[in-house]
Amino acid sequence: xxxxxxxxxxxxxxxxxxxxxxxxxxxxxxxxxxxxxxxxxxxxxxxxxxxxxxxxxxxxxxxxxxxxxxxxxxxxxxxxxxxxxxxxxxxxxxxxxxxxxxxxxxxxxxxxxxxxxxxxxxxxxxxxxxxxxxxxxxxxxxxxxxxxxxxxxxxxxxxxxxxxxxxxxxxxxxxxxxxxxxxxxxxxxxxxxxxxxxxxxxxxxxxxxxxxxxxx
Numbered sequence: 001x002x003x004x005x006x007x008x009x010x011x012x013x014x015x016x017x018x019x020x021x022x023x024x025x026x027x028x029x030x031x032x033x034x035x036x037x038x039x040x041x042x043x044x045x046x047x048x049x050x051x052x053x054x055x056x057x058x059x060x061x062x063x064x065x066x067x068x069x070x071x072x073x074x075x076x077x078x079x080x081x082x083x084x085x086x087x088x089x090x091x092x093x094x095x096x097x098x099x100x101x102x103x104x105x106x107x108x109x110x111x112x113x114x115x116x117x118x119x120x121x122x123x124x125x126x127x128x129x130x131x132x133x134x135x136x137x138x139x140x141x142x143x144x145x146x147x148x149x150x151x152x153x154x155x156x157x158x159x160x161x162x163x164x165x166x167x168x169x170x171x172x173x174x175x176x177x178x179x180x181x182x183x184x185x186x187x188x189x190x191x192x193x194x195x196x197x198x199x200x201x202x203x204x205x206x207x208x209x210x211x212x213x214x215x216x
Contacts, residue, residue, distance in 0.1 A: 002171070003100035004160060004186070005127075006178035007110035007117060010196045011097065013088040016120060017061055017112045018044060023080050029064040036060070047111070050182055054111070054133050054152050059144040061113050062135070069140045077119045085120055092216045093177070093196070097125055100175065107131070109159060111152040111182065115142070131159050154185040177214070187211070 008015040021040045030036045039060055046052040065073055100106050108121045108130040117132030133152070136145040149155045149162075161167060171190050178187065179196040184205065187193040193211040195202060206213055 001104040002160075002164065002174045003097070003104050003106045004174065004176040004190070005093075005097055005106070005108050005125075006176075006180060006183060006196075007108055007120065008112060009179040010177055011090060011093050011108070011125065012085060012120075013090055015044070015112070016085060016110070016116050017057065019084045019088075020080060020113075020116055021061055023084055024064045036064075047182070050153065052111075052152065054150045055144070055146045058113055058133055058135060058146055061116075062142055062144050066142060066144065070137070070142060071140065073115065073142070074119070077115070078123075081120060081123050085124060089124055090216050094125070096177070096214075097127075101126070104173075104175075105129075107160075107163065109151050109156050109186075111150065111156075129163070131156075131163075153182050156183055157185040157189055160186060160189075181205075 005011055008017070018040060021036070024030050025033045025036060043052060043057045043060065065076065097106060106127055108117060108125065108127050110117045110132050112132050114132030114134045117130050121127040121130035131151050133146060133150045134148050136143045136147045149158050151159050169189060174190040175192040175194055176183070176186055176190040177194040177196060179198065181199065181202045195206045195211050195213050197215055198206050198213065
């Protein structure tokens with residue numbers, strides 16, 4: 001009995017990675033802002049086209065603050081979440097998550113960087129178990145070396161299988177809420193796929209399979 005939630009454009013009305021990159025620009029952590037934003041936009045196109053190199057995005061998202069200790073980054077995250085994420089929480093989805101928490105184990109799996117996902121999951125949604133793209137630490141600092149399985153495309157399914165310690169390819173009484181075409185593998189594996197504001201491609205698949213659509 002598990003409820004899985006995507007984060008970006010599912011629980012929040014925006015993309016946490018894009019907002020993070022723009023917040024770094026707005027607060028003076030980026031030297032060449034136009035070039036940085038152009039690269040971020042390019043990588044987001046790659047994400048939507050299902051061809052993102054996850055390591056490229058992680059490098060971009062961390063590069064402005066990579067020389068700062070993790071404790072300082074944690075302080076920046078507090079400000080970032082307060083200013084950019086809390087105002088865009090989708091109230092109806094927050095209620096759905098809270099209702100699921102009363103009855104079953106609830107987790108958040110996102111293809112955004114784990115340092116963002118973990119902080120947002122705990123602070124905004126009181127969710128202890130969350131997964132994102134993880135990087136290796138070196139002492140008190142992050143590196144840009146991606147480690148483990150990235151929760152992008154089929155990686156979300158693999159991470160969930162490892163989380164519940166099962167090799168099953170079908171998960172009864174499991175809900176998965178997402179907006180993303182990249183999450184097809186996990187959507188096809190759960191008993192209750194819940195599709196949030198789908199784009200045309202995901203809408204066609206959703207209608208073909210008779211999945212539930214939530215327009216929030």
